[in-house]
Amino acid sequence: MQDLIVAQLTCEYRVNPVGIDVAKPRLSWKLTSSSPTPRRGVKQTAYQIQVAASGDFSDSLIWDSGKVASDQSVLVSYEGPALEARTRYVYRVQVWNDQGKASGWSETAYWETGLLTxxxxxxxxxxxxxxxxxxxxxxxxxxxxxxxxxxxxxxxxxxxxxxxxxxxxxxxxxxxxxxxxxxxxxxxxxxxxxxxxxxxxxxxxxxxxxxxxxxxxxxxxxxxxxxxxxxxxxxxxxxxxxxxxxxxxxxxxxxxxxxxxxxxAIQLSEIYHGETYDARLExxxxxxxxxxxxxxxxxxxxxxxxxxxxxxxxxNEPARIVEQLKPIAIFQTPSGETVLDMGQNMVGWIRFSVTGEAGQTITLQHAEVLDKEGNFYIGNLRKAKQTNVYICKGEGEESYAPRFTFQGFRYVKVVGYPGDVLPEHFTGCVITTDLATTGQFECSNPLVNQLQRNIVWGQIGNFLDVPTDCPQRDERLGWTGDAQAFIRTSAFNRNVAPFFTKWVRDLKADQAPDGAVPFVIPDVLPDDLHSSSAWGDAAVICPWTIYLCYGDKRLLEEQYDSMKGWVEYQRNQGDNPYLWNTGFHFGDWLGLDAKEGSYKGSTPEDLIATAFYAYSSKLLAQAAEVLGKADDAASYRSLFTKVKEHFRNEFITPSGRLCASTQTGTVLALMFELVEGEQKARVIQTLVKLVEDQEYHLTTGFVGTPYLCHVLSENGHHDVALKLALQESFPSWLYPVTQGATTIWEHWDGVKADGSFWSDDMNSFNHYAYGAIGDWLYQVVAGIDTDHQEAGYKLIKLRPRIGEGFEYAKATLDSMYGEIYSGWELNDSHSGQWTANLSIPANTTAELFLPNAKLESLLEGGLPIFEAEGIYARKQTFNGVTLTLGSGSYQFTTSAAK
CATH class of the missing domain: 2.60.120.260 (Galactose-binding domain-like)
Known part of the structure; x- marks a missing residue:
């Protein structure tokens, strides 16, 4: 008999949380096996939860769910008596599998309530x-x-x-x-x-x-x-x-x-400017x-x-020090400044030790990059000083780190340090919201691997309690457009469910009664700065994405009025309720096809606004369907249809020509399903030609970039997407990598090839928006996706795709059900033979598509596909093979058509 184990219990996404105020906490667990070779196709058919007010379930049991026939193992709501304040509750779970066998009780976990009223x-x-x-x-x-x-x-x-x-x-x-x-x-x-x-x-x-x-x-x-x-x-x-x-x-x-x-001793402490600490006043x-x-x-x-x-x-999880770095070099600039190189553009602070005389002042100033002469550069900080000052008390060795400020930096200028400036005196403390790592991506291309590391470091640096745009200059705000563009990528890298739960609740709190959404959340800008398309759409996209990635219906329900409010706000703009052609919009922010002196790309703002209006309407209809709001679902499906019709009438000629012949314009029309049939075919051709005319370079800004490779791959041009993604010259994702970037830049040419800067005014070197390409690496190259009908990776969609430029690619995702693995390797480039290794967690099902495969020649574990266990369905299609798989590990070998 194989032993089924219930493990990794969580309450509201957290392990043994203390001080929660959720009236009905939700419990999750994962199923594993103690067998070294667990069988395939393991499913949960029933569960039982017991909750007690102390460690003794026999004496203080307050809720026993009894045996519940259900395969739900994620976010199962506590349904016992009302919880009391300041009380620790312990719980345990047992399940029954598809063979009717019980797991036995899990180890005991707990949650503790805080002050509830x-x-x-x-x-x-x-x-x-x-x-x-x-x-x-x-x-x-x-x-x-x-x-x-x-x-x-x-x-x-x-x-x-x-x-x-x-x-x-x-x-x-x-x-x-x-x-x-x-x-x-x-x-x-x-x-x-x-x-x-x-x-x-x-x-x-x-x-x-x-x-x-x-x-x-x-x-x-x-x-x-x-x-x-x-x-x-x-x-x-x-x-x-x-x-x-x-x-x-x-x-x-x-x-x-x-x-x-x-x-x-803290005489000054500011988020932007740093801290002044006079140790004599301790x-x-x-x-x-x-x-x-x-x-x-x-x-x-x-x-x-x-x-x-x-x-x-x-x-949310709190911010903590998650890593400590030592300087990789200490050097003198041509201007004679003493500078530490931390080797990584990071967010946090420097802790240092010093022995000095009373009143001696040590100043640390922080910067992201050096200028082309190799001197310390702070022009892109604008008014932010990013400077910590320590005044010695003069009593032997002293140690200092700030408390209430943080810096974004790779380089640190040291002024006034007595004696030799040595690496052992300085430690870089990396600070971020302490989210669990869930994803890893790796491939055969070292530049792409560095790009993935840069994406992760950008997320680490900017997910400091809110999703900030940048961590260094006088901004560091929760820009809605950046957050919605990057949220799906972020959910691969880390467990961001509690993080975004907190943030979208603030979005709802700051949303105006008419549905308007501020540019930044929490809102600290003047009242008239709100409601740009693609920015305000965070009200819809972010809750939907958390539902999609974690199956969180409660958050979707909680944010539903906010989502609906934003869509209705768009409907009420201007004279035509199905076009949005009024008001201020950021447009395709920082698009490279912008006119001289403008930050906005050349794609018309009303095209972008109407496209996102349609997209949010469609997502709202899907959310209403998930929540059982049938009338709303029908109403917003109808709205999507009408906005789509007006989009076509306004922006597409009868012959299928899009009025905006830009990469972003074509990408949005395709990504948001606004074109069909011959019109769609023509728009696809236009996009491919636009990319080819740029010699496989992109021109997109914040709005078009997240979807560009997705659209190409999904519309028969994965080869073009690969050439774009692997492009090393400017403008491209890999250009900053070739320039030594360790995070994602705000501008494609933040540092130009000659070492000069794009600008001083707005040139962050840690700005995660363009890191949204990570979503494509996980979803398309490695092939891990989910289905909104069975969200949270209950139904896993696997579609690993080989492509020129990669010899292998692999990714893992620790989902709410357990670890998903998808990796492929090209065995023989001449014959096109390749191997896909897959792992599917218990209590889930996967739909696997192997492109260009043939059932008659497909092998699993060295056996013909028809002899393999755990495969529920097999289907040959024109483009390849589709299989429905139960849980377990699989190895498929196929030959790709040449």
């Missing part, structure tokens, strides 16, 4: 009583509370948040590894709090809590117009500590006016019980009148 917050907001000018940069605040406990502690939990960014300490030790808490949300509507288990931090007798609070995104300088106080003008802290003793009694410590406040031991807070240094905290109704539990 506003009434449960007994703490008060507190702020400093010192007089300050909110229009200027301010030192960080210190908040302190000493207290005593007497008894054996069995559990202690802190719930904390701030207006600003905070760091929490208890008895002199930092609590947790999270950075930039409470994260960035639409603060006036949604403010996260964090939950920490501090049981082991407490000591019998005297204890002390400390909170350090800085401006951060809440009231610091944001955007490129020197605007401050965008969410509020006062920093504040909120904390509640619950201590449970062995006898069942409880002690609660809350933030109130019994706390004291002061200033410490208050050693300020967050310990024995510290003496004198009246001159410390004053009573003031109660701050601020609502708590917008408080929510942490939704």
């Amino acid at each position: 506003t009434a449960e917050w007994k703490a008060s907001w507190i702020t400093t009583a010192q007089l300050r000018n909110p229009e200027v940069e301010e030192p960080a605040d210190l908040f302190r509370k000493a207290f005593e406990i007497n008894g054996q502690v069995t559990k202690a939990t802190v719930y904390a948040t701030a207006l600003g960014l905070y760091e929490l300490t208890l008895n002199g030790s930092r609590v947790g590894e999270d950075l930039f808490s409470p994260g960035w949300t639409s603060y006036t509507k949604r403010l996260q709090y964090q939950t920490y288990d501090v049981t082991t931090h407490l000591q019998n007798g005297g204890n002390a809590l400390g909170m350090m609070v800085a401006d951060g995104w809440y009231k610091g300088n944001m955007g490129w117009k020197d605007r401050r106080n965008l969410f509020g003008s006062e920093r504040a802290a909120l904390l509640q500590l619950h201590i449970t003793f062995e006898d069942g009694s409880e002690q609660v410590v809350i933030s109130d006016d019994s706390w004291t406040t002061s200033e410490g 208050k050693q031991g300020w967050d310990t019980f024995s510290y003496s807070a004198t009246a001159t240094d410390w004053i009573a905290a003031a109660i701050y009148d601020h609502p708590k109704e917008q408080l929510i539990a942490q939704e």
Whole structure:
């Protein structure tokens, strides 16, 4: 008997989450086998879930689902009694397979609830009583509370948040590894709090809590117009500590006016500009019980009148240090500057050690690239200073790293460092939202492999609590257009479901009553900057993509009104409800066919706007169908049809000529299914000719680039897509790679071949939008995709495609069901024989298409295809072979037609 194992239990996508406020948490699990050669075609036919309020299922069982006949193993909703606040719930799962055999119980996992209602917050907001000018940069605040406990502690939990960014300490030790808490949300509507288990931090007798609070995104300088106080003008802290003793009694410590406040060593801390730290001003031991807070240094905290109704539990994984890098070189520039080369364009900060005299100042300035003479270059930072300043206290070796700022950089200019600048003194701390790695792509072309690494590093650098456009200049905002363009690629590389769940909820919160969508989320721009096509469409594309990749119907339902609001907003623009030809649009942003002096490509804005209007209408109809909203589904299918008709009438001649003979125009018409029949054939021919006329170079901007290779591959021109993708000269995806790029550039020629720059004004070297080609590498080259009818890779679509320029390609995706693997290798280029290796996780089915294959000559595991196990259906088509596969590992050998 083969042992079926239920493993990798998660609750709301996370392993053993603490401090959640979801009323009905959703549970997921994966099925594995202890056998070294598990059988194929394993499916779940039933499950049973048990939930208890302690570790003993026999005494404290609160919900038993019983045996439920279902193959659902992803996002299964808890349906027991209402959950109580501040309670740990344990759960376990067993399943039955398609042979009726039970797995046995899984290992126990848990989730813990936080504070579930506003009434449960007994703490008060507190702020400093010192007089300050909110229009200027301010030192960080210190908040302190000493207290005593007497008894054996069995559990202690802190719930904390701030207006600003905070760091929490208890008895002199930092609590947790999270950075930039409470994260960035639409603060006036949604403010996260964090939950920490501090049981082991407490000591019998005297204890002390400390909170350090800085401006951060809440009231610091944001955007490129020197605007401050965008969410509020006062920093504040909120904390509640619950201590449970062995006898069942409880002690609660809350933030109130019994706390004291002061200033410490952080004299300036800004997201864009960096941090100034004067170590001479440190208050050693300020967050310990024995510290003496004198009246001159410390004053009573003031109660701050601020609502708590917008408080929510942490939704996303927090930001953390995920990797540490050492400099690969330290050198002198031609201008005589001392510069560290970290070898990678990264996001985070430098931690360093130094031995200097009191008052000695060390300055670190950060940059992405050097200029063509090899000098330190900061022109593309605009107003962002990206500078950290440390002033020594002069007491032996000192160590410093910032707390409430981050930089985007590869190079660091070091000024004022005493003695030799050596690599061992400096460490680059890579910071990102700590998302689980889910995907890997590799092929025979080393430049493409570097491109994939650059895509991943771009995602790491820009997924810092929100999906930012860039991490270095005076921007770093959650641009909606960039996010929707890249979301599918991001979902291959990392588990982004919690990340985008949080972000689309902020989009919904910031969306106007008429459905208008701001350019950036959270919204920090003037009120009139909203609702460009392809940018506002993030309201539809992002929730749909999370559903597609994770099967998350609840988020789709939750965001449905937002999705519908955006489509209706488009319908209400202008005089024609089926064309969008009014208002401001970014167009094909940074398209290379732009007119001189313009950032917008030459594809007409109304063509782009109407195309995305049609696309969002189609996706909304599909979402309505998934959610059982039959009337809406029919209504929006009809809307899509009408917008498509008007698109054709407006932009396509009767002979099939598209009015905009651009790569982007043709790509959108094809990708969004706006042309059919002879018109479609002509548009395809036009696109191919446009690419060939450019000698297999692209001219697309932010709007057309994500779909360009997809459209070519899906319309019979995979060879053209490959030539585009493998093009090394400008403009192409690989040109920056040949120039030494380690992340994705904002501009195709951010650095020109002669070493000069495209511009100073807008030239980020870590800007993930063009990294959307990663989606094509996974989906098309390696061939891993899913189906919206059975989303989340319940039904896996596999279509590995050999092509000129690759000897092999392979990808893995750790889906919600388990690892999917698709790899192919060309065995003999002369005969066209190739091998495809595939792995399909239990409880899923795959539809495999092998192009140009023949059933009579196809082998699986060395056997004729008709003798292979786990294959439910076999079909010969004109273009190849289609197979329906159960779970398991397979190896197919085929000969491709020459």
